[in-house]
Amino acid sequence: MKNAVAGVGLAPDAAMVTFPVNMFLPGSDIAPLTQRRREVYDGLLKWKSEFAQPAASAKMLAVEGATYEQALVNANNLLLANLWGDGLPLWPATKERVDWILQGATVPRAHVLGKFPPRGGITTVETCAIALAMAGGRPEYLPVLVAAVDACLAAEGFDQLQATSGGPFPAVIVNGPIAKQIRLNSGFGLLGPDPQRPAGASIGRALRLLQQNVGGALPGVGTMAIFGTMRYTNAVFAEDEDNLPPEWQTHATQRHGFARGTNSVSVVFASGVTNVRRRGAKKETPEEDALNGMWRMADFMRAPNLAALAGWESGTPGIMMIAPIVARRMAELGWTQQSIRQFLWENSRIPMDQMRRAGAPAWIEIDTNPVTRDSINLDPWPVCQKPDNIVLVVAGGGHPTHSYWLQAHSPTVPGRIIRTPETFERLLTDADRDLGCGDDVCRA
């Protein structure tokens, strides 16, 4: 509630009377409201904001320690005590570290991207750099983070996505050469840690810190995410453009119309991650392998994910991620991106009697979008208005056994072009120097 009022420009407090959650459940005893009604009256009569207008720019904090290590511990303790941490070790955002990160900026540090909802903290490029510094990031990651933040701030209903109990998290899909340049993973283990390709973890963690610290999405207070899946680092990964089948387009081209070779982000708000064992067993032909796998993917999609109603017309029901080797084999068999989407859309439709037994029609009836409300007349009911709403991404390790379905709560799928500074090449050279080359990550 404090976030909500701050987000519309009021002081971040309000006259509130709070009760334990039990009173808000069906059939509950609401007598405590009568007992405490005078508190409600006082809210109309006596309440006064205690908020003092802060300084116009981010203030500096300070800690001391007998050694550097002790000072570092004290800094982390201070960050946690102020509810600005995530439980993992943080780099304090010192002036030196933030100035270093800002070498990746293309606009002045004070450039305002917007107010981060629902709390409404003013988000500048410097604010992003502070979060990225804390998250262990590097200057060459900043352009991606800034574009992702810009996309999030433009997302329809982002304030509600931040706060809702379903706990959606941003899945940031990166296209363009910048992905490989900054060591962003598109292959094995792309949704998890990878010491050779650490960019996604830092960028996603920085985005999460911004969501929490600037946007107010503090668990149980500013976000009612009951489970909070993927909320240490969100999901930041690249499409494997090098291994797209011939004639296939990148996600950025299909969804946003960005030409191949353009650096861009695309943000889907996902609410879950599901592994799909798509490869068959025993004797099977290539055609059977492909078709059986497609059915299994469609079967996982055929669920009354009512949070996805928010994106039924214009957003997405989710991201279907298929490994490049699978995409290549399917393309050889004549499947196209369009025919894959069409198959998944047609075969993930849910018979209305199954919708009814799940109580789903009531949610459709109260949806704010008349197009979505009208969908109640469709039987079987499609999980989105049209096949193109399904986000199909080629990424993952070079192995054919699994696909991955990230179900969504995504009213829109905003995309943004990534801008890089003139000094970007030098930043990449510095990264080669600092991080080593591993198997294949250096550019030379």
Next chain:
Amino acid sequence: MVKLEFHDPSGVLEVTQPHAPRLTTLEGKRIGFVSNEQWQAYRMLPLLKESLEADVPGITVLPIDAFPQGNALIGEEETARQVKTSGVDAVIVGNAA
């Protein structure tokens, strides 16, 4: 002693409008509800209406559906306009969760 200085990561808040002034009394006032129609608001807000009417002489409490209801509507400018033009002295908003 080693000193570490670092940025506050919480960003800056900008207060652009004050909270509404509080009333001096509820007696004789006209009170409305803005309901998100969730979390048992359909039971709790009528109970609050009854309480106010029983406790405060001369108060007028509008029905809970006097203004648009539901999360999608209560933040709209049109709802704010209806509240302003209704002549209420104050509104109670519920139920957040």
